Amino acid sequence: MSADISSPVRPERPGWVWHLGVAAFVGLWWVVYHQLIPFSEWITSLFPVDRHSHTGEAIAFFFYDVPKVMMLLTLIVFAMGVVRSWFSPEKTRALLSGKREGVGNVMSAGLGILTPFCSCSAVPLFIGFVSAGVPLGVTFSFLIAAPMVNEVALVLLFGLVGWKVAVTYLFFGLAIAIVAGFVIGKLHLEGWLQDWVRDIHSGANAPVVAEDERLTMVDRYKLGIEAVREIFGKVWIWIILGIGMGALIHGYVPEDLMVRIMGADTWWSVPAAVVLGIPMYTNAAGVIPIVEALLGKGAALGTVLAFMMSVIALSLPEMIILRQVLTLRLIAVFVGVVGSGILAVGFLFNIIF
Amino acid sequence: MKTVKVYGPGCKRCETTERMVKDAASKLGVEVAVEKVSDPREIAMAGVMSTPGIAVDGRLVHAGGLPDMAKLEGWLSA
Numbered sequence: 001m002s003a004d005i006s007s008p009v010r011p012e013r014p015g016w017v018w019h020l021g022v023a024a025f026v027g028l029w030w031v032v033y034h035q036l037i038p039f040s041e042w043i044t045s046l047f048p049v050d051r052h053s054h055t056g057e058a059i060a061f062f063f064y065d066v067p068k069v070m071m072l073l074t075l076i077v078f079a080m081g082v083v084r085s086w087f088s089p090e091k092t093r094a095l096l097s098g099k100r101e102g103v104g105n106v107m108s109a110g111l112g113i114l115t116p117f118c119s120c121s122a123v124p125l126f127i128g129f130v131s132a133g134v135p136l137g138v139t140f141s142f143l144i145a146a147p148m149v150n151e152v153a154l155v156l157l158f159g160l161v162g163w164k165v166a167v168t169y170l171f172f173g174l175a176i177a178i179v180a181g182f183v184i185g186k187l188h189l190e191g192w193l194q195d196w197v198r199d200i201h202s203g204a205n206a207p208v209v210a211e212d213e214r215l216t217m218v219d220r221y222k223l224g225i226e227a228v229r230e231i232f233g234k235v236w237i238w239i240i241l242g243i244g245m246g247a248l249i250h251g252y253v254p255e256d257l258m259v260r261i262m263g264a265d266t267w268w269s270v271p272a273a274v275v276l277g278i279p280m281y282t283n284a285a286g287v288i289p290i291v292e293a294l295l296g297k298g299a300a301l302g303t304v305l306a307f308m309m310s311v312i313a314l315s316l317p318e319m320i321i322l323r324q325v326l327t328l329r330l331i332a333v334f335v336g337v338v339g340s341g342i343l344a345v346g347f348l349f350n351i352i353f
Numbered sequence: 354m355k356t357v358k359v360y361g362p363g364c365k366r367c368e369t370t371e372r373m374v375k376d377a378a379s380k381l382g383v384e385v386a387v388e389k390v391s392d393p394r395e396i397a398m399a400g401v402m403s404t405p406g407i408a409v410d411g412r413l414v415h416a417g418g419l420p421d422m423a424k425l426e427g428w429l430s431a
Contacts, residue, residue, distance in 0.1 A: 088417060089402040090416075116418070118364065118366075120362050120363075120404060121362070121402065123362070123393040124360075124393060124404060125402045127393075128400070128401075129402075196394060223418075226418070230366075
C-alpha cells in the first residue's frame with residue numbers, strides 16, 4: 001500500500017498483463033512445487049549428519065514441509081482472496097436476513113467460508129446480523145464456520161496429513177456449524193443477549209457501502225495479493241515453529257507414548273483433547289504440523305481432529321470478545337453445544353478409522 | 354475542516370487505515386480531525402460490519418479492509 005501513497009499517478013498496467021502474469025506465476029509455481037523433494041534432499045545432504053538418523057529425518061522433514069506448505073498457502077490464499085472479492089458481510093447479511101432456520105443454517109455455514117471475516121470484527125458483524133433480522137442460530141452457524149473452516153487449516157491438513165483428512169475436516173466442520181447453530185436457534189435464547197444488543201437499532205437500514213460493485217478483475221487480483229501478504233504476515237512464524245516442533249516429534253518422540261495417551265482405545269482421550277484445546281491460543285497454522293506429527297506417532301485421528309477443532313473453534317480470546325454481546329449463560333451454551341459436536345466427531349472417527 | 358471517524362477495535366489494519374487517512378489529508382492539504390472509534394457498540398451503531406470502517410463528516414464511505422488510496426483522496430477532497 002505504501003507504493004500507492006508515493007506514486008498515486010503511476011499508470012495502471014493493462015488487464016492482459018495481469019492475466020498473463022497470474023498464468024505465468026501459476027505455471028512457475030507448478031514447476032517449482034515438483035522440485036521440492038530433490039531440494040529438501042539436497043539441503044539435508046549439506047548437513048554433516050547421517051540421512052537415516054533421527055536428526056537427518058527431522059531435517060529432511062523440515063526442509064520439505066516448510067516450502068511445501070508455504071507454496072500451497074500462497075496459491076490457495078490468493079485464490080480465496082480473489083473469490084472472496086465477490087462476497088461481503090453486507091451481501092451475506094442480505095442473503096441470510098429472515099431466512100428460516102434449517103436452510104438458513106446451511107447457507108450461513110457455507111457463506112461463513114466464502115465471506116471475508118476477521119475475528120476482530122466478530123462483534124460488529126454479530127450485531128449487524130442479529131439487528132437485521134438474521135435469526136440468532138443462523139448467525140451462530142456463520143460465527144462457528146467462519147473461523148473453523150478456513151483455507152489455512154484446510155491447506156495445512158491437505159499438505160501435511162492428506163486430502164482425505166482435509167475433506168473430512170471440511171465436511172464435519174460445516175456439519176458442526178450447521179447443527180450447533182440449529183440447536184442454539186431451537187433453544188430460543190434471544191433473551192440471553194446483552195441488553196444493549198437486544199435494544200439496538202444498528203445501521204441495518206443505513207446506506208450500505210457499495211464499493212465492490214465496480215471491481216475489475218485486476219482489482220480482484222490485487223485483493224488476492226493483499227490476502228496473501230496479510231495471512232503470511234500472521235502465520236509464517238507459526239508455520240516454522242509448528243513444523244519445527246513436528247520435525248522434533250517426528251524424529252524423537254517414542255511411538256508407544258502417543259499411542260497410550262492419544263490412541264483410540266483410551267476413551268477419555270477425546271474429551272481431554274477438547275478441554276485441553278480451549279485455553280490454547282494458536283491458529284490453524286501453529287497446531288496442524290503438531291497434529292500431523294502426532295498422527296504419525298499413532299495418535300488416533302478422532303482425538304487429534306477434536307483437539308484441533310477445539311483449539312480453533314473454542315478459543316478463549318474469541319469468547320472474551322463475544323462476552324461484549326453475549327451473556328455468560330449464552331457463552332456457556334455456545335461452548336456446550338459446539339463442544340458436544342466436536343466430541344461426537346472425535347468419537348465417531350475413533351470408531352470408524 | 355472535515356471530521357473523519359475510523360472504526361475498528363484496534364487491530365493492525367485499523368491503525369494502518371488511520372495513518373493512511375492522515376497521510377492522505379496532509380498530502381491534499383485538507384484539514385481533518387481524525388477520531389478513532391473502538392467501542393464495539395458505536396461501531397455497530399454506525400452500521401459497520403467489517404472493520405476498519407471510515408466515515409467522513411458522518412457519512413459512512415468504507416467498510417472492510419484497507420481503503421484504496423485514490424478513493425480515500427476522493428472522499429477527503431469531495
